[in-house]
Amino acid sequence: MENASFSPVSRVAICGGTHGNEMTGIYVVREMQRQEADQTGSVSITTVISNPRAVEVCRRYTETDLNRCFTKALLSSPITDSTPYEVRRAQEINALLGPKESQEAVDLLCDLHNTTANMGMCLIFYSLDWLTLHIYKYIQSKMTSAPVRAMLLSLPKSEAYSLESVGKHGFTIEVGPQPHGVLRADIFNMAKEAVDHTIEWLHKFNSGSTFEEGEVEAYTVVKSVDYPRDPTTNEITATIHPELQDNDFKLLQPGDPMFLSFSGETVKYEGEDLHPLFINECAYYEKKIAFHLAKIITVTLPFISVKKD
Amino acid sequence: MSSFNSIASLEEARRVAIFGGTHGNEMSGVTLVNLWVKNGAEIQRKGVETKPFITNPKAVEKCARYVDTDLNRAFTPENLSAPRGDNQPYEVQRAQEINRIFGPKGSPDAYDVIFDLHNTTSNMGCTLILESSKDHFNLQMMNYIKKAIAPSSCLVLLNEHPLLKYSTSRSIAKHPVGLEVGPQPQGVLRSNIFEAMRVILKHALDFIELFNEGMEFPSCTVEVFRVLERIDYPRDANGNIIAMVHPNLQDCDWEPLNPGDPMFQTFDGKTIRFQGSGTVYPTFINEAAYYEKQQAFVTTRRESLVASSIRKV
Numbered sequence: 209m210e211n212a213s214f215s216p217v218s219r220v221a222i223c224g225g226t227h228g229n230e231m232t233g234i235y236v237v238r239e240m241q242r243q244e245a246d247q248t249g250s251v252s253i254t255t256v257i258s259n260p261r262a263v264e265v266c267r268r269y270t271e272t273d274l275n276r277c278f279t280k281a282l283l284s285s286p287i288t289d290s291t292p293y294e295v296r297r298a299q300e301i302n303a304l305l306g307p308k309e310s311q312e313a314v315d316l317l318c319d320l321h322n323t324t325a326n327m328g329m330c331l332i333f334y335s336l337d338w339l340t341l342h343i344y345k346y347i348q349s350k351m352t353s354a355p356v357r358a359m360l361l362s363l364p365k366s367e368a369y370s371l372e373s374v375g376k377h378g379f380t381i382e383v384g385p386q387p388h389g390v391l392r393a394d395i396f397n398m399a400k401e402a403v404d405h406t407i408e409w410l411h412k413f414n415s416g417s418t419f420e421e422g423e424v425e426a427y428t429v430v431k432s433v434d435y436p437r438d439p440t441t442n443e444i445t446a447t448i449h450p451e452l453q454d455n456d457f458k459l460l461q462p463g464d465p466m467f468l469s470f471s472g473e474t475v476k477y478e479g480e481d482l483h484p485l486f487i488n489e490c491a492y493y494e495k496k497i498a499f500h501l502a503k504i505i506t507v508t509l510p511f512i513s514v515k516k517d
Numbered sequence: 518m519s520s521f522n523s524i525a526s527l528e529e530a531r532r533v534a535i536f537g538g539t540h541g542n543e544m545s546g547v548t549l550v551n552l553w554v555k556n557g558a559e560i561q562r563k564g565v566e567t568k569p570f571i572t573n574p575k576a577v578e579k580c581a582r583y584v585d586t587d588l589n590r591a592f593t594p595e596n597l598s599a600p601r602g603d604n605q606p607y608e609v610q611r612a613q614e615i616n617r618i619f620g621p622k623g624s625p626d627a628y629d630v631i632f633d634l635h636n637t638t639s640n641m642g643c644t645l646i647l648e649s650s651k652d653h654f655n656l657q658m659m660n661y662i663k664k665a666i667a668p669s670s671c672l673v674l675l676n677e678h679p680l681l682k683y684s685t686s687r688s689i690a691k692h693p694v695g696l697e698v699g700p701q702p703q704g705v706l707r708s709n710i711f712e713a714m715r716v717i718l719k720h721a722l723d724f725i726e727l728f729n730e731g732m733e734f735p736s737c738t739v740e741v742f743r744v745l746e747r748i749d750y751p752r753d754a755n756g757n758i759i760a761m762v763h764p765n766l767q768d769c770d771w772e773p774l775n776p777g778d779p780m781f782q783t784f785d786g787k788t789i790r791f792q793g794s795g796t797v798y799p800t801f802i803n804e805a806a807y808y809e810k811q812q813a814f815v816t817t818r819r820e821s822l823v824a825s826s827i828r829k830v
Contacts, residue, residue: 324704449708
């Protein structure tokens with residue numbers, strides 16, 4: 209496989225509070241601001257609380273989900289009096305850290321999130337980017353106390369709707385399980401460690417270290433499953449089955465229990481062998497998602513190094 | 518002190534209410550009550566009128582704890598006696614309405630028993646909340662429930678503290694019973710938590726039916742955890758929290774906390790230790806809703822209460 213080289217990654221943005229009730233990112237960003245960690249060696253760091261109004265009221269969003277507002281269309285839509293707050297805020301963030309797909313955009317954007325699902329540490333990528341996947345490989349090798357996994361969604365840049373697509377490179381650090389509105393020390397420590405390793409890797413990369421080719425596994429979402437619902441009221445009529453609850457990433461096979469109805473019936477899974485993710489994420493009830501189903505792919509990463517002028 | 522030999526003769530419990538959605542994002546109670554409003558067969562018992570009721574429908578609609586103010590703190594004498602008016606916070610109006618339907622609080626017309634269903638993000642398991650150490654009916658009910666679900670456990674939290682006690686929605690009834698089951702994130706419905714709450718209510722209603730039929734419940738001892746004090750997060754001069762519940766304390770509800778044990782961890786990794794004078798039993802550790810109430814956890818001490826023998830009049 210051909211070697212790849214990239215320009216130095218000298219401008220990084222660390223974002224928290226993209227969802228105002230996902231506490232880890234908010235406090236990691238605040239702590240970094242308190243420590244005034246804005247320049248370390250070759251890397252300059254900008255920290256941003258993405259959705260301050262939502263953080264203020266400890267809600268996911270005030271009018272619309274900020275993390276769906278970064279499509280090319282929404283970023284260039286005209287602002288009127290009826291434009292939701294989050295669409296305006298996305299355009300502000302794009303001006304600050306972008307513009308998306310331009311030379312001025314930050315080199316790397318890391319967005320910190322929490323989930324109520326038992327996903328541990330999961331990095332989310334929106335494209336096959338050798339640089340960020342090498343960062344994932346590095347974090348995985350350094351954080352050995354719990355599994356570190358990767359989730360890959362493949363979207364062309366212009367259709368990418370989430371915040372990290374504003375940077376030239378970007379990924380989301382998703383950590384769970386943590387209830388929304390709660391700050392757990394163990395989850396905070398994990399997320400902070402992942403951010404520290406990311407910055408460490410950037411220093412190494414920028415100073416000329418090379419990174420060997422290798423393979424990483426990633427989960428790519430194939431489809432999503434909604435809760436059983438009452439056809440007239442649309443209310444859910446079952447919960448995630450106790451044998452599926454908290455078993456994110458564990459292979460789900462046909463015949464395995466999936467939902468338990470309020471009247472005690474088990475609904476079993478039918479379909480191909482797949483891995484469930486985001487099982488029982490609070491914010492996804494309104495998006496009609498009980499869990500995603502993913503297959504594992506193996507990605508071969510090339511040898512990478514920094515481009516020398 | 519009650520005499521071990523005398524039997525307390527109490528009125529039958531004819532009117533029972535089950536409240537869900539007092540906090541609109543605590544999903545077990547919301548789901549159970551909605552289920553029972555549609556089909557109440559499961560909660561029917563001979564000789565008892567059981568009414569399931571969503572106390573804070575606007576908060577349930579928004580999937581928020583409350584709209585204007587915490588309903589479960591709103592049943593104060595001031596609020597309940599204030600003149601009706603649209604300018605009142607939504608929850609104050611609700612409290613007045615609920616007091617009309619299920620009260621008036623403190624009067625002979627009030628409902629006999631109200632079960633108020635709650636969830637917590639804390640690792641409290643199944644907890645029954647008692648508001649008075651002298652409510653022998655409730656003590657006997659809680660003893661019955663504990664025995665019925667054994668070996669699964671159900672602990673009793675007694676909040677009789679003059680300053681920390683608060684005016685709950687269930688306090689309208691002659692016998693208020695809080696049911697708190699966790700851990701469950703707000704807005705999430707977990708099967709194990711939902712079923713645990715359902716089972717406890719089943720046993721509670723069975724107890725009421727047996728009592729009303731004339732069964733005598735002999736004197737018994739009930740272990741309770743009595744609320745001592747509220748411990749807040751360490752904060753800076755601007756009121757921002759500067760530390761988190763320590764990993765060693767997180768999820769350790771009901772386990773002994775000794776002087777010198779880790780209690781909080783600062784964001785840069787330092788440990789802050791518990792400085793109390795003796796061992797306490799912490800609970801409500803890291804409840805999401807309590808950040809704004811300046812509470813990281815409450816401390817309790819273990820006590821044994823004696824419940825008189827009871828029989829219906």
